[in-house]
Amino acid sequence: MVDTAVQTYGRIDVMINNAGLMPQSPLERLKIEEWNQMIDVNIKGVLYGIAAALPYMKQQKGGHIINVSSVAGHKVWPGGAVYAATKFAVRALSEGLRQEAKPHNIRTTVISPGAVATELLNTISEPDVAEAVRKRTAQIEIPAESFARVVAFAISQPEDVDVNEILFRPTSQEL
Secondary structure (H helix, E strand, O other), X not given: OHHHHHHHHOXXXXXXXXXXXXXXXXXXXXXXXXXXXXXXXXXXXXXXXXXXXXXXXXXHOOEEEEEEOOHHHXXXXXXXXXXXXXHHHXXXXXXXXXXXXXHHOEEEEEEEXXXXXXXXXXXXXXXXXXXXXXXXXXXXXXXXXXXXXXXXXXHHOOOOOOOOEEEEOOOOOOX
């Protein structure tokens, strides 16, 4: 995808790593396959996205990489330990990237949304956990357009401003 963008437009200005899975469950249920899935998508997916865009951005001496974490990358709750670990990892990767990419004029932003109306809850395979999460978020989730506005804000800053981290959630969200 990145190669196609560069071939078509001659450069890549922004890369948003936003893939994610959230099949939450208590650790004692030993959903090891799901743990591996989350690690592959939530951590390795971000790394692969960085690997695809970074060489081009270094060469063109600029760009913006946005990695999507979660409120779970700041707070852990029962049943969400592995998901939270992957989202903490996204924050750590983003900070490391920020430090390494500075000399190349590459901006980095990690965005940590709270309850946003997306299909993410459909990736929870445990019926009791899915029901509890849906019950907790159904009345408070905000539209995906809210996330889009946050992304637009980070991108729209002047080239000498690097918005490194944004944590946002619905006003009524406790976690």
